[in-house]
Amino acid sequence: MSEILVVVEQNDGTVKKVTLELLTLAASLGSPSAVWLGPGYSDTAAATLTEYGADKIYVSDSGELADYVVAPKAETIAAIMADVTPGAILIASTAEGKEIAGRLAIKTTSGVITDAVAVAADFTATQSVFGGSTIVSSAVTTGTPIITVRPNSTAPQVKPGAGTRVDVAATVSDAAKGAKVTGRTVAQKGGRPELAEAAIVVSGGRGVNGAEGFGVIEALADSLGAAVGASRAATDAGWYPHQFQVGQTGKTVSPQLYIANGISGAIQHRAGMQTSKTVVVVNKDPEAPIFELADFGVVGDLFSVVPQLTEEIEKRKA
Amino acid sequence: MKIAVCVKQVPDTWAEKKLRADDSTLDREAADGVMNELDEYAVEEALRLIEAHGGEVTVVTMGPERAAETVRKALSMGADAGVHLVDDSLHGSDALATSYALAEVLAARSFDLVIFGSESTDARMSVVPAMVAERLGVPQVTFAQKVEVDGTLVKIERQTEYGYDDVEASLPAVVSVVEKINEPRYPSFKGIMAAKKKPVETLSTADAGLDAAKLGSSASWTVVSAFASRPPKAAGTVVSDEGTGGEQIVQFLTEQKFV
Numbered sequence: 001m002s003e004i005l006v007v008v009e010q011n012d013g014t015v016k017k018v019t020l021e022l023l024t025l026a027a028s029l030g031s032p033s034a035v036w037l038g039p040g041y042s043d044t045a046a047a048t049l050t051e052y053g054a055d056k057i058y059v060s061d062s063g064e065l066a067d068y069v070v071a072p073k074a075e076t077i078a079a080i081m082a083d084v085t086p087g088a089i090l091i092a093s094t095a096e097g098k099e100i101a102g103r104l105a106i107k108t109t110s111g112v113i114t115d116a117v118a119v120a121a122d123f124t125a126t127q128s129v130f131g132g133s134t135i136v137s138s139a140v141t142t143g144t145p146i147i148t149v150r151p152n153s154t155a156p157q158v159k160p161g162a163g164t165r166v167d168v169a170a171t172v173s174d175a176a177k178g179a180k181v182t183g184r185t186v187a188q189k190g191g192r193p194e195l196a197e198a199a200i201v202v203s204g205g206r207g208v209n210g211a212e213g214f215g216v217i218e219a220l221a222d223s224l225g226a227a228v229g230a231s232r233a234a235t236d237a238g239w240y241p242h243q244f245q246v247g248q249t250g251k252t253v254s255p256q257l258y259i260a261n262g263i264s265g266a267i268q269h270r271a272g273m274q275t276s277k278t279v280v281v282v283n284k285d286p287e288a289p290i291f292e293l294a295d296f297g298v299v300g301d302l303f304s305v306v307p308q309l310t311e312e313i314e315k316r317k318a
Numbered sequence: 319m320k321i322a323v324c325v326k327q328v329p330d331t332w333a334e335k336k337l338r339a340d341d342s343t344l345d346r347e348a349a350d351g352v353m354n355e356l357d358e359y360a361v362e363e364a365l366r367l368i369e370a371h372g373g374e375v376t377v378v379t380m381g382p383e384r385a386a387e388t389v390r391k392a393l394s395m396g397a398d399a400g401v402h403l404v405d406d407s408l409h410g411s412d413a414l415a416t417s418y419a420l421a422e423v424l425a426a427r428s429f430d431l432v433i434f435g436s437e438s439t440d441a442r443m444s445v446v447p448a449m450v451a452e453r454l455g456v457p458q459v460t461f462a463q464k465v466e467v468d469g470t471l472v473k474i475e476r477q478t479e480y481g482y483d484d485v486e487a488s489l490p491a492v493v494s495v496v497e498k499i500n501e502p503r504y505p506s507f508k509g510i511m512a513a514k515k516k517p518v519e520t521l522s523t524a525d526a527g528l529d530a531a532k533l534g535s536s537a538s539w540t541v542v543s544a545f546a547s548r549p550p551k552a553a554g555t556v557v558s559d560e561g562t563g564g565e566q567i568v569q570f571l572t573e574q575k576f577v
């Protein structure tokens with residue numbers, strides 16, 4: 001059985017849910033090998049990766065992997081690939097994940113497929129394109145399939161692997177150190193689930209009418225254990241931080257449930273949420289295009305509908 | 319400073335996009351072509367940098383004949399010159415082939431800065447800028463929400479999952495920009511008139527010295543094996559709020575087992 005490399009996504013040393021999903025997917029394709037890139041590797045991380053199926057864990061924990069943009073990561077994965085000839089590489093479909101995939105494809109003369117929502121045993125990938133209107137099956141014909149997979153594509157399953165640690169000897173070349181990270185600004189994170197990975201997303205747009213208005217959106221999100229999202233109109237106005245923007249130039253989300261409040265449904269917004277399984281809409285304009293996506297919609301003022309909704313959910317939980 | 323801006327003509331943002339039945343490529347005839355929105359931000363940023371530091375902006379595009387409209391648009395915004403790579407053999411090129419062709423054209427002209435939009439609205443892969451940086455062997459400073467040039471350094475704020483990173487690199491470098499960076503200008507009447515007289519170099523792949531074996535569908539390292547339209551979503555239930563809208567949503571969420 002060939003090795004399937006899964007590039008680990010982590011945040012301050014904590015393995016992200018999408019990585020567990022990719023390990024589960026990898027187990028259906030071969031023998032999962034996690035690839036840890038950057039500082040912060042710990043026994044806890046090793047235990048999590050092993051629990052979700054990693055037979056091997058390649059560890060390269062040099063600080064340089066985090067100090068320079070993308071190139072060192074692509075280079076390190078290429079070095080591992082030269083040694084082990086994996087069956088495929090799976091990477092989370094984030095902005096950076098896709099860049100790593102792109103550079104790796106050139107380094108290793110391999111085809112790359114981005115934004116897959118499923119990968120079959122023969123490595124054929126399924127993509128949902130043009131805002132979800134078209135389903136495409138594609139395959140890599142040259143080199144090793146490099147596939148970036150959207151979060152929430154697979155349910156992660158506990159299935160312990162061998163978890164053997166393999167230290168990666170490769171060092172970062174000077175050529176890969178062109179773009180140096182000199183500072184890092186982390187906007188507030190809060191205790192909510194991560195937007196791209198959340199099972200439920202509650203979003204607010206221009207209709208929320210101000211930073212204070214996001215209070216009702218957050219209250220609803222908290223009653224459902226959901227992440228909060230925002231349209232560009234809301235992030236541009238400074239009502240909510242940009243990293244919560246959903247859409248073409250924000251995050252792509254694919255949750256079980258997406259609740260859009262005071263959002264008109266511009267194409268750039270839809271591009272980031274159109275593959276949500278169930279969509280609920282609250283908007284006072286019955287003509288708003290977002291209603292085309294609604295499984296259930298209420299034409300009304302969000303400031304009366306949303307608090308009532310939150311209160312009713314809290315009641316049922318009690 | 320010499321800046322290149324790579325722009326792409328894409329089907330109008332609102333147009334329904336379809337794949338062609340014969341070769342599974344995007345049907346570009348079916349809709350009006352427009353400049354990829356994010357590329358307008360790239361052109362704008364280049365113009366602002368030139369206004370601040372002096373220099374020249376060249377727009378570079380690869381695409382069918384009518385993509386010349388997109389070059390004109392950038393020229394009418396204020397870019398100085400255009401390069402249009404057009405050849406039947408380019409049809410069906412994937413991101414790898416596209417990055418190869420662009421990198422060759424760019425390398426032959428030695429720019430200090432190459433600026434891209436961070437994504438195209440049609441393919442949405444967001445990989446070409448990183449690939450071009452890889453091919454040119456120059457630093458990649460992508461997903462910029464702010465760009466500054468300071469002597470021989472380019473400094474950006476790179477959008478990340480959690481906020482942004484300050485990133486610094488020496489010129490020459492490849493930049494991609496996000497829409498937060500600026501507000502693109504509209505071409506003025508004067509700009510539109512002036513654009514008609516600006517030089518546009520039209521290149522075939524042979525003129526550009528490209529290896530035909532690395533271009534077009536046959537050179538792609540991926541293949542589309544099948545595609546299908548997803549059946550349009552069945553219309554959902556929409557009700558008017560008569561004072562119980564919130565409760566009705568809970569009812570729905572309960573049926574769907576979310577609550």
Ligand SMILES: Cc1cc2nc3c(=O)[nH]c(=O)nc-3n(C[C@H](O)[C@H](O)[C@H](O)COP(=O)(O)OP(=O)(O)OC[C@H]3O[C@@H](n4cnc5c(N)ncnc54)[C@H](O)[C@@H]3O)c2cc1C
Binds near residue numbers: 204205233301
């Ligand atoms: C290059 C580019 C990239 C972009 N990327 C993104 C992106 O990533 N994400 C994104 O979201 N947008 C993006 N946009 C912007 C997009 O085009 C829209 O402008 C934006 O999505 C509009 O946000 P909105 O729906 O909140 O605001 P609007 O379109 O103004 O809609 C507000 C809605 O709220 C409703 N409303 C108002 N008050 C109430 C109330 N009290 N109760 C209920 N409903 C109410 C109104 O009926 C209206 O439908 C991008 C645009 C460009 C050009």
